[in-house]
Amino acid sequence: MLPEFKIAQLRHFVWVAELKGFHAAAEKAHRTQPAISLSIRDLENKLGEALFEKRNAKTAKTELTPFGQHFLPKAKELIEHHDRISKDMTLLAEHKTGHLRLASVPSIASQVLPELLLEFVNDTPELHISFFDDNSDAVYRMVENQQVDFGIAHLFHEQEHSDKSFIPIWEDQIGVVCPKDHPLAAHKELHWKELRKHRLISNGTSRLLEDSEASPLLGHSQFYISNMISLIAMLEAGFGVTTLPRYAVPKDSETLCFIPLSTPTVVRRIGIVKLTNKSLTPPAQALVDFILARNNSAE
Template sequence: MMPELKITQLRHFVWVAELKGFHVAAERAHRTQPAISLSIKDLENKLGEDVFEKRNTKSAKAELTPFGELFLPKAKELIAHHDRITQDMMLMADHKTGHIRLASVPSIASQVLPELLLEFVADAPDLNVSFFDDNSDAVLNMIENQQVDFGIASLFHKDEHPDKLFHPIWEDQIGVVCPNDHPLAKQKGIHWKTLLEHRFISNGTSRLLEDSEASPLLGRSQFYISNMISLIAMLEAGVGITTLPRYAFPKESKSLCFIPLDTPHVVRRIGLVQLNNKSLSPAANALADFILAKAKR
């Protein structure tokens, strides 16, 4: 009942009307003149009215009928609308525009992502990035609830997350953190039993030791401090020692040092996590690829 106009067809119409001629319009459309004639005729059939004045009688230049006159602006609007949308989608597909939502564990978030993001965003000024940082569990949660496109976290128990895809990137070794003037500070590698002699402060990352032979340490810890700032302050004040993954160690600290834990050798694998049944938006996908490529070297 209601005809379907084709964008191409409308373009032909507009060109004939504006260039005042079928030949010129044909050239503009990279078609031959009869193609345009037929295209217009088809349009007229669909609309049920001529859009150009009878062109066998006295037609110097192609001229619109009153009906065509009324149709012209509408046709132009529709074409413009179409072009706007396709351009939007093209930009989108080229990840020149869009919105990326990203979550990461704080260590990577503060130590490696800033410069990475800066570089990535450099040639895409209309790209919008929302960024969240929290611990691994929270990050995994946000991924699951689709609050973020993808996340950067360590995937502890892979088997508990069959719906997720994990690309490992960084290996973050656990080490001991203590003041520079602490007896342990001189050592190159440390055996966990050595730590029993010192006051141990546990923190949010301590459960990485849970599955290792060093787990007895945790039970003997007198302090638990979740906040990193407070933890650093405690350590600098000489209250005790703790363990941290290397990426979580505040490099800028002058008075603290990091000594890798030799036995047990515990690493947390941090990487990119996404849902495996949901594909990424072009922009998010580009960023993920970018991160993976950068991490390769």
């Protein structure tokens, strides 16, 4: 029962009023003059009042009635409001703006994401990114609680996360880390049995070998260091060697080197974790797409 205005119609009205003519307004609207006439008439009928002075009379210029003068600023405000929302939502949909929350395991966080994010935000200056790094469990938890839009973590076969989906992206191969002047450093690749002669330090990622034929090594290990910084320091001090996924090793270390294990070849799959039945926000979806595209083209 209240009349419902169309934005286009209001635009026509504003243009006729401001350009003082139907022809000029028609041109601006990319319509013909009769279309504007009808549009205005429809508006007048809806309102039950004339917006422009009777234009068949002697008066030459199209001029607003007092009623029309009242309506003009209101119409303009509504149009502006509409356009603001339209623009905001379009920007958001084009992931040019908004807020993106992301959690990742430290290895990817430190070795892959910095460069990747730098490239991604290059053309989206208004995008805010919140970034958390923590271990896989914590990442899963943050995804579950919707503290982040998506996470980057390992795939756990054991724990069934039926409500989450996993998109594998990176394959992180397990290898041996030792000082560059260590006897093992000369090898291009290693068989697990070759490690038995050396002092092996196990760490949090060692359990990745549990299911492999290298599992006897774990019993062989006398030391366990969970903290990555300490572990690296021990290695650099020449205390021994360890096994680590490649991404967990500082990329451009001066003192340490990484030798892949050829037998067994153990890979840790790292990928994107998100809630299955929840869409991503446009910026988040854009980043996921970006990561996928980059990794497909890279391989």
